[in-house]
Amino acid sequence: MATFHIWTLGCQMNQADSLKLAAGLNQLGYNETSSEDDADLFVINTCSVRQRAEDRAYSKLGVLRKQRELGRKIQIAVMGCMVGPKTDDLEHRFPVVDVWARPQEFDPILNLVQRAGTSIDRDISEGDIDNTLIQMSSTFGVPNGPTAYVPVIHGCDKFCTYCIVPLRRGREESRASKDIFSEVQHLAKHGVHEITLLGQTVEAYGHDLENEHSDLATLFEGIEAIDGIFRTRFLTSYPKDMTDRIIDAVADLPKVCEHFNIPVQSGSNSMLERMRRGYRVEDFEDRVAKIRSRMPSAAIATDVIVGCPGETASEFQATVDLLERINFDVIHVAAYSPRPGTYAYRKLEDDVPNEVKKERLHVIEGIHAGSSQRINQRLLGDTVEVLVERETDGRSTGRTHHGQLVHFDAVNRIGDLVEVTIDEVSPWSLRGREVNDLTLPLV
Numbered sequence: 001m002a003t004f005h006i007w008t009l010g011c012q013m014n015q016a017d018s019l020k021l022a023a024g025l026n027q028l029g030y031n032e033t034s035s036e037d038d039a040d041l042f043v044i045n046t047c048s049v050r051q052r053a054e055d056r057a058y059s060k061l062g063v064l065r066k067q068r069e070l071g072r073k074i075q076i077a078v079m080g081c082m083v084g085p086k087t088d089d090l091e092h093r094f095p096v097v098d099v100w101a102r103p104q105e106f107d108p109i110l111n112l113v114q115r116a117g118t119s120i121d122r123d124i125s126e127g128d129i130d131n132t133l134i135q136m137s138s139t140f141g142v143p144n145g146p147t148a149y150v151p152v153i154h155g156c157d158k159f160c161t162y163c164i165v166p167l168r169r170g171r172e173e174s175r176a177s178k179d180i181f182s183e184v185q186h187l188a189k190h191g192v193h194e195i196t197l198l199g200q201t202v203e204a205y206g207h208d209l210e211n212e213h214s215d216l217a218t219l220f221e222g223i224e225a226i227d228g229i230f231r232t233r234f235l236t237s238y239p240k241d242m243t244d245r246i247i248d249a250v251a252d253l254p255k256v257c258e259h260f261n262i263p264v265q266s267g268s269n270s271m272l273e274r275m276r277r278g279y280r281v282e283d284f285e286d287r288v289a290k291i292r293s294r295m296p297s298a299a300i301a302t303d304v305i306v307g308c309p310g311e312t313a314s315e316f317q318a319t320v321d322l323l324e325r326i327n328f329d330v331i332h333v334a335a336y337s338p339r340p341g342t343y344a345y346r347k348l349e350d351d352v353p354n355e356v357k358k359e360r361l362h363v364i365e366g367i368h369a370g371s372s373q374r375i376n377q378r379l380l381g382d383t384v385e386v387l388v389e390r391e392t393d394g395r396s397t398g399r400t401h402h403g404q405l406v407h408f409d410a411v412n413r414i415g416d417l418v419e420v421t422i423d424e425v426s427p428w429s430l431r432g433r434e435v436n437d438l439t440l441p442l443v
């Protein structure tokens with residue numbers, strides 16, 4: 001039987017796409033292999049957010065080209081954010097690739113496989129991939145574990161000056177809520193207990209739907225009623241789209257985790273304007289205040305970019321001040337990386353020296369370590385509920401409702417909700433023991 005291997009780079013959206021493509025290929029009689037060297041079809045699901053991610057894809061293509069020259073019989077497909085609306089340039093640079101597919105565009109790869117002839121006489125297209133018929137008839141797109149990503153809105157309409165995503169993933173396009181609910185029901189039936197609803201700006205969900213009035217809160221409410229789902233998460237947030245109704249739904253619905261991922265990107269209004277983020281620092285702080293007024297212990301994570309074109313020392317200091325004021329649970333920080341095609345690449349000079357970018361990165365990493373440690377420290381001696389996601393060498397690992405990573409000694413608990421008493425904390429994770437485990441703590 002023919003085999004395939006999907007090499008996935010980048011974000012959770014890509015992981016969800018890879019899972020769906022795998023399901024479609026399975027339906028066509030292809031078996032997934034974890035061995036890169038044994039695959040008859042090799043798919044690279046690419047990311048363009050930074051140059052480094054693209055470089056990794058290029059270097060993998062170089063390896064595959066050599067293998068093919070040495071006689072390996074292999075079909076090669078590239079999908080994801082590296083593939084824009086026009087592929088002429090890519091085709092010219094990488095003739096080794098048999099087929100190019102844009103994000104969420106599965107047909108070119110499914111057609112390639114069907115043209116090559118499969119062991120199963122079935123006609124499948126990407127329409128079927130979002131169609132519940134396939135989902136209902138098999139273990140379609142079910143991950144190997146109790147957590148799953150469910151994309152609810154594709155693309156982005158925001159056009160921040162530094163970001164390549166809208167150019168590659170296109171405009172915002174929400175999925176019909178009935179398809180999302182069927183997918184979640186299907187996942188629940190196959191052992192998934194935690195769903196993360198995905199969108200580049202997930203609160204924008206529903207604004208473009210013509211035949212229904214749904215928003216993210218409608219999805220939360222619908223999933224609340226699905227048996228087997230214990231937790232609902234959502235990412236990534238966009239401050240301007242986060243309505244009071246959505247915040248209230250998170251506060252009121254027991255399954256929705258009080259865990260927000262809201263990129264602020266900068267604490268300086270002039271920098272936010274150059275980024276064309278569409279909000280001011282005051283708007284962002286207003287949303288955080290609203291969240292904390294309804295849910296004082298909510299976990300709030302954010303993203304920051306340092307060294308964007310023209311970022312002055314005082315603009316950077318404004319970011320430092322904001323991060324210290326808000327005391328985020330997690331801060332994801334990245335140095336600005338110019339992406340060809342974006343407004344910033346074309347019009348703004350990448351004028352912050354690399355050493356300054358690195359220094360600023362380290363400052364933010366230090367703030368993150370300090371605030372995470374302070375927040376985690378409060379959990380010492382507390383009992384938290386952990387959904388176990390994996391197990392290695394007798395050690396189970398899972399997450400709390402607020403998203404903290406917890407390790408504890410236990411076997412055969414994957415998929416269980418376990419009460420764990422916390423004995424050790426670090427900025428990155430917690431360690432504890434199951435409540436009914438009477439062995440002494442390791443500390």
Ligand code: SF4
Nearest residue numbers: 156158159160163165
């Ligand atoms: S909101 Fe801005 S940063 Fe986020 S995906 Fe859209 S354009 Fe990119």
